[in-house]
Amino acid sequence: xxxxxxxxxxxxxxxxxxxxxxxxxxxxxxxxxxxxxxxxxxxxxxxxxxxxxxxxxxxxxxxxxxxxxxxxxxxxxxxxxxxxxxxxxxxxxxxxxxxxxxxxxxxxxxxxxxxxxxxxxxxxxxxxxxxxxxxxxxxxxxxxxxxxxxxxxxxxxxxxxxxxxxxxxxxxxxxxxxxxxxxxxxxxxxxxxxxxxxxxxxxxxxxxxxxxxxxxxxxxxxxxxxxxxxxxxxxxxxxxxxxxxxxxxxxxxxxxxxxxxxxxxxx
Numbered sequence: 548x549x550x551x552x553x554x555x556x557x558x559x560x561x562x563x564x565x566x567x568x569x570x571x572x573x574x575x576x577x578x579x580x581x582x583x584x585x586x587x588x589x590x591x592x593x594x595x596x597x598x599x600x601x602x603x604x605x606x607x608x609x610x611x612x613x614x615x616x617x618x619x620x621x622x623x624x625x626x627x628x629x630x631x632x633x634x635x636x637x638x639x640x641x642x643x644x645x646x647x648x649x650x651x652x653x654x655x656x657x658x659x660x661x662x663x664x665x666x667x668x669x670x671x672x673x674x675x676x677x678x679x680x681x682x683x684x685x686x687x688x689x690x691x692x693x694x695x696x697x698x699x700x701x702x703x704x705x706x707x708x709x710x711x712x713x714x715x716x717x718x719x720x721x722x723x724x725x726x727x728x729x730x731x732x733x734x735x736x737x738x739x740x741x742x743x744x745x746x747x748x749x750x751x752x753x754x755x756x757x758x759x760x761x762x763x764x765x766x767x768x769x770x771x772x773x774x775x776x777x778x779x780x781x782x783x784x785x786x787x788x789x790x791x792x793x794x795x796x797x798x799x800x801x802x803x804x805x806x807x808x809x810x811x812x813x814x
Contacts, residue, residue, distance in 0.1 A: 548579065548668040549579040549668040551669075552582050552583065553670065557582035560703070560707070563707055563711070572720045575719070575720075577718075581624070585609075588616035589612075596613045596614075607677060608679065609675060610680060611682050614683050618670065622642050642670075643667065644689040645670045646672065647674065647684060647690075647691045648693070649678075649692070649693060650696075652690070652693040653692060655692050655709060663709065672688070675701040737776075739788070743779070749761065770800065781808055781809070
């Protein structure tokens with residue numbers, strides 16, 4: 548898959564491609580990333596990409612024309628790559644979707660990340676300042692994505708979050724192929740939060756590892772982990788418990804763990 552990122556700060560992405568599991572994804576060609584700066588497509592000596600908003604108000608607004616020129620360059624490059632045998636377009640030859648990171652977008656969640664992980668990629672636009680000229684958004688943006696109900700200085704962090712989440716789901720990126728199957732929010736499992744994890748030493752600052760994890764009894768270990776997952780989800784994200792119950796993903800033992808947890812919290 549290939550992601551093209553339109554950003555005024557391409558240097559923010561360089562360390563990301565060399566860190567941890569991301570390095571395996573990008574150096575191995577599992578995920579291709581190409582960065583584009585709209586200043587390279589702006590006119591004038593100052594390569595201006597922003598201007599004051601009509602109607603007044605604070606801040607600056609990214610101009611539509613440099614963004615469009617940059618987007619056209621991206622699309623042309625993807626078409627050329629596809630003609631050279633690079634799978635940059637989908638099976639019908641359509642251009643990749645254009646994604647803008649924005650507060651009005653759908654909040655990114657696990658199911659969406661899984662869909663992106665199976666896609667051929669996208670063109671990601673990272674806004675800055677007060678935002679982007681709405682005419683460009685109306686004409687050229689296919690989808691808007693948000694990380695949550697807060698505001699960032701730009702879309703770069705949101706783009707990095709999506710890229711990281713997608714990269715780790717590619718086959719061969721994680722050392723343990725089944726690792727992501729136990730991730731929090733995985734609907735293929737149950738959609739609940741993950742259980743706590745422990746490692747050496749067995750006692751740290753007077754706090755021991757829970758005995759079931761040292762028992763060597765696999766069924767007991769799995770039951771302990773499942774109970775803790777149910778409890779943590781009930782405490783921090785009861786909405787996920789409600790959804791899992793509605794989907795029929797909670798068994799009799801899960802309901803017993805929930806009842807015991809609720810009894811303890813009401814005492």
